[in-house]
Amino acid sequence: MSTETDDKHQFRPATRLVHAGYDPHEYHGFVNAPVVHASTVLFPDAATMRRRDHSYLYGLRGTPTTDALEGALNDLEGAAGTILVPSGLAAISVPLLAFLSHGDHCLVVDSVYGPTRLFCDTLLTRMGVETEYFDPAIGEGLRGLMRENTRVVFLEAPGSNTFEMIDIRLMAGIAREGGAVSMIDNTWATPLFLRPLDFGVDLSIHALTKYPGGHSDLMLGSVSANAATYKPLRDAQMQIGVNAAPDDAYLTLRGLKTMEVRLRAHERAAFDLARWLETRPEVARVLHPALPSFPGHDLWKAQFNGASGLFSFVLQGGGREQADAFLDALRIFGLGYSWGGYESLALQVDLSDRRFAKAPPEGPVIRLQIGLEDIEDLRKDLERGFSAIGALG
Ligand SMILES: *Cc1c(COP(=O)(O)O)cnc(C)c1O
Numbered sequence: 335m336s337t338e339t340d341d342k343h344q345f346r347p348a349t350r351l352v353h354a355g356y357d358p359h360e361y362h363g364f365v366n367a368p369v370v371h372a373s374t375v376l377f378p379d380a381a382t383m384r385r386r387d388h389s390y391l392y393g394l395r396g397t398p399t400t401d402a403l404e405g406a407l408n409d410l411e412g413a414a415g416t417i418l419v420p421s422g423l424a425a426i427s428v429p430l431l432a433f434l435s436h437g438d439h440c441l442v443v444d445s446v447y448g449p450t451r452l453f454c455d456t457l458l459t460r461m462g463v464e465t466e467y468f469d470p471a472i473g474e475g476l477r478g479l480m481r482e483n484t485r486v487v488f489l490e491a492p493g494s495n496t497f498e499m500i501d502i503r504l505m506a507g508i509a510r511e512g513g514a515v516s517m518i519d520n521t522w523a524t525p526l527f528l529r530p531l532d533f534g535v536d537l538s539i540h541a542l543t544k545y546p547g548g549h550s551d552l553m554l555g556s557v558s559a560n561a562a563t564y565k566p567l568r569d570a571q572m573q574i575g576v577n578a579a580p581d582d583a584y585l586t587l588r589g590l591k592t593m594e595v596r597l598r599a600h601e602r603a604a605f606d607l608a609r610w611l612e613t614r615p616e617v618a619r620v621l622h623p624a625l626p627s628f629p630g631h632d633l634w635k636a637q638f639n640g641a642s643g644l645f646s647f648v649l650q651g652g653g654r655e656q657a658d659a660f661l662d663a664l665r666i667f668g669l670g671y672s673w674g675g676y677e678s679l680a681l682q683v684d685l686s687d688r689r690f691a692k693a694p695p696e697g698p699v700i701r702l703q704i705g706l707e708d709i710e711d712l713r714k715d716l717e718r719g720f721s722a723i724g725a726l727g
Contacts, residue, residue: 347410347525347526347594348594348595350406350409350410351406351410351526351590351591351593351594352591354405354406354409354410355367355401355402355403355404355405355406355407355408355409355587356402356405356406356587361398366584366587366588367398367399367402367403367584367587368398368399369399369580369581369583369584370397370398370399370580371580372390372393372397372580373392373393373394374392374393375388375390375391375392375393393577394572394575394577395572395577396577397580399578399580399583399584399587400418400577400578400580400583402583402587403416403418403556403578403583403586403587403590404416404417404418404556406587406590407525407540407556407558408558410525410526410529411525411529411530411531411538411558412529412531412532413531413538413558413559413560413564414559414560414561414564415558415559415564415567415568416556416557416558416559417556417557417559417567417568417571417577418542418554418555418556418577418578418583419554419555419556419557419571419576419577419578420553420554420555420576420577420578420579420582421541421543421553421554421555422521422539422540422541422542422543422544422553422554422555423449423450423453423541423555424555424576425539425540425541425555425556425557426447426449426450426453426519426539426555427453427457428557428567428570428571428574428576429515429517429537429539429557429567429570430453430454430458430486430488430517431570431574432566432567432569432570432571433485433486433515433563433566434458434461434463434485434486435461435463435485436461436462436463437462437463437483438463438464438483438484438485438486439463439464439466439481439483439484439485440454440458440463440464440465440466440484440485440486440487440488441465441466441467441468441476441479441480441484441486441487441488441509441514442454442465442466442467442468442488443467443468443470443488443489443490443493443500444467444468444469444470444493444688444689444690444691445470445490445492445493445494445495445496445498445688445691446467446488446490446493446494446519447490447494447519447521448494448684448687450488450490450519451467451687466479467689467690468690469690469691470493470498470499470500470690470691471498471690473501473504474504474508476504476505476508477508477511477512480508480509480511480512480514484509484512484513484514485513485514485515486509486514486515486516486517487505487506487508487509487512487514487515487516487517488516488517488518488519489502489505489506489516489517489518489519489535490518490519491518491520491522491523491528491637492522492623492630492634493691495646495683495685495699495701496621496646496683496685496691496694496699497621497622497623497628497630497645497646498629498630498691499623499629499630499631499633499634499637500630500633501633502518502528502530502533502534502535502637503533503534503637506530506533506534506535506536507534509536510534510536515536515537515563516534516535516536516537517535517536517537517538517539517557518530518535518537518538518539519539519540519541520538520539520540521539521540521541521544521545521674522642522644523638523640523642524540524544524545524546524593524597524642525538525540525558526593526594526597526639526640527597527638527639527640527641527642528637528638528639531558531560533637536559536560536562536563537557537558537559537560537563537567538557538558539555539556539557540555540556540557540558541554541555541674542554542555542556542586542589543555543672543674544672544673544674544675545589545593545596545597545600545642545674546586546589546590546593546674547582547585547586547589547674547675548589548592548593548596548674548675548676549585549589549675549676550672550674550675550676550677551585552581552582552585552586553582554578554582554583554586596676596706597640597642597643598640599706600642600643600704600705600706601640601641601642601643603643603704603706603709603712604622604641604642604643604644604645604702604704605622605624605625605641606709607702607704607709607712607713607716608620608622608624608625608645608647609625610713611647611716612625612627614720615650616649616650616720616723616724617647617648617649617650618647618648618649618650618651618694618696618697619647619648619694619696620645620646620647620648621645621646621647621648621699622641622645622646623638623641623645624641642674643673643674643703643704643705644673644674644701644702644703644704645701645702645704646683646699646700646701646702647699647700647702648694648696648697648698648699648700649696649697649698649699649700649723650696650697651696651697652697652698652723653697653698654682654698655726656697656698656723656726657682657698657700658682659719659722659723659725659726660700660719660720660722660723661680661681661682661700661719662722663718663719663721663722664680664715664716664718664719665715665718666678666707666711666712666715667679667680667702667712667715667716668680669681673703674703675703675705676705676706677703677705677706677707678702678703678704678705678707678712678715679702679703679705680700680701680702680703680719681700681701682698682699682700682701683698683699683700683701685699
């Protein structure tokens with residue numbers, strides 16, 4: 335796959351999404367990668383079986399289907415290697431388990447995805463790993479938190495639900511100087527809008543469940559690594575015993591083909607609605623990195639190639655009653671977790687677990703995932719929500 339992939343580096347991302355990871359002529363010319371359901375791989379004789387240099391040894395270790403998806407992600411992320419795991423959350427827990435041991439210290443950005451915090455505060459605590467959360471606005475101050483035993487710096491940009499921006503190159507550099515592995519949850523941007531390894535981050539994590547899958551019908555995660563971290567990461571994956579199921583890997587490959595087109599549509603509609611929300615009297619603030627009014631806007635512009643379709647806004651006043659009235663009046667936006675699919679979703683964000691990146695004081699925070707529906711229909715739906723708040727008096 336290496337020469338294949340190397341050749342394709344000359345192409346732009348949209349082209350690579352369509353062609354990376356799989357050569358049809360390696361499989362009878364069929365344009366899509368085969369879906370290989372497998373555990374056992376047979377060897378022709380005992381001597382061959384004893385060797386360990388086979389492309390395929392056992393289903394858990396990989397198949398032509400998982401290879402095709404890993405190859406595509408390596409290409410998109412500029413990675414030395416990628417592992418696949420059964421969920422985005424497993425793509426967080428597996429690398430943390432790979433690089434942390436009893437007695438270690440782990441620095442985690444406070445605006446991190448909630449279940450990441452739960453993993454750190456439960457399983458890692460039980461393992462004897464100390465997690466310390468830092469303010470996403472800490473900047474150079476991160477250097478002061480590094481200890482002798484700091485082994486991991488875990489980043490997420492933008493922050494979950496509140497979209498705080500960080501200086502990724504600065505933080506990855508501080509981690510490296512201190513001998514720690516840096517990891518970033520890159521789910522929001524996808525490799526199209528951010529390539530973290532180019533900024534010196536060691537590991538780029540994705541919930542493939544979101545935009546790469548794109549259709550709310552699968553769960554999968556990936557971790558793409560640079561040359562220094564790939565082997566321990568792969569070893570941990572095999573020690574734990576997780577990989578991707580063939581059908582979900584295939585659906586993700588299928589999703590990647592259209593991801594650029596979908597993302598540009600999500601991006602355009604979300605930005606348009608975000609600007610419109612800024613003009614509404616019911617809205618105190620819109621938390622969207624591509625808005626010049628957003629505090630992290632300059633950092634976003636300097637590091638990202640685009641903004642995806644997930645953002646939040648803060649209601650002007652009110653509490654749960656107003657948030658519920660807004661959400662219950664929506665007819666197109668569904669009330670549901672996850673995002674990155676074709677359909678619009680809304681929910682009220684819970685920020686009660688934050689230490690530094692606190693809930694805005696003005697009112698409840700509503701998160702929107704802007705799907706692929708007609709934008710005027712979506713705008714009218716949001717207006718329905720605002721009318722319902724108004725009707726509360
Ligand atoms: C959804 C999500 C995950 C977890 O992905 P699952 O596949 O749902 O486990 C991780 N990080 C972020 C930022 C997410 O939004």
